[in-house]
Amino acid sequence: EVQLVESGGDLVQPGGSLRLACAASGFTFKHYGMHWVRQAPGKGLEWVSYITSDSGTIYDADSVRGRFTIFRDNARNTLYLQMNSLRDEDTAVYYCARDEGGRSSEGTFDHWGQGTPVTVSS
């Protein structure tokens, strides 16, 4: 069974940093691209970042480019999101999601984690 378990969400002050992790199991992690998607309180879904299976290609949303970095450790079956210079508007539940493609995206997510909440507030 595919499982994605996010962790690392917390309350952080504006301007602060946080690193999220997504532990994958039940499939061969190194064969799949991965995404981060977020959902602000009471709002819809927003795609954040994508990384291919071999880390060869990365895409980021304009809203996080230059502040957030997606990376992965295939030996540890873990996806990460390093979040710097956090703003109030980054407050959201952050989900990791599996792409059906490997070294190129299939443009969809077939499995999602349960999410980890990030609150940016002073």
Added chain:
Amino acid sequence: DVVMTQSPLSLPVTLGQPASISCRSSQSLVYSDGHTYLSWFQQRPGQSPRRLIYKVSNRDSGVPDRFSGSGSGTDFTLKISRVEAEDVGIYYCMQGTHWPLTFGGGTKVEIK
């Protein structure tokens, strides 16, 4: 960015009756490989999203056959043939053809 517009925002439905959600994109979702990367997700209250449909009309494993997707180009539809209580939630369309990936604003399905 490709703008995805869903309607209606809210959809009250009687149990056993059909429901239909529209999703329109600001540009064609046909990719150079000929595929159209349009997916539908369901988010039940308090849960993570779950994919129902991919590439316009392909139903995911375990998804009841009362759910169906159709459309082409820029106009897409999700239909529920007979709404059941467990279908309550918010439904999102998403395009995966163009970067950045973008979602529709969501349609809340509730029981009358």
